[in-house]
Amino acid sequence: MDDHTTESRSLKIVRSFNAAPEIIFDAFTKPEAMAVWWTDDTEFDIDLRVGGR
Secondary structure, eight states: OOOOOOOOOOOOOOOOOSSOHHHHHHHHHOHHHHTTTSOTTOOOOOOOSTTOO
């Protein structure tokens, strides 16, 4: 095992949408709304708690 530190990596994507914030929030937090953007067999596991996964 070597002494190299593991670098933390992140990715930030910023998008602007011409829609009400409530609609965008639903699109990212409600599986039935998310399904519009994904395939029918995509499974969603959403944990909206602070620190959630």
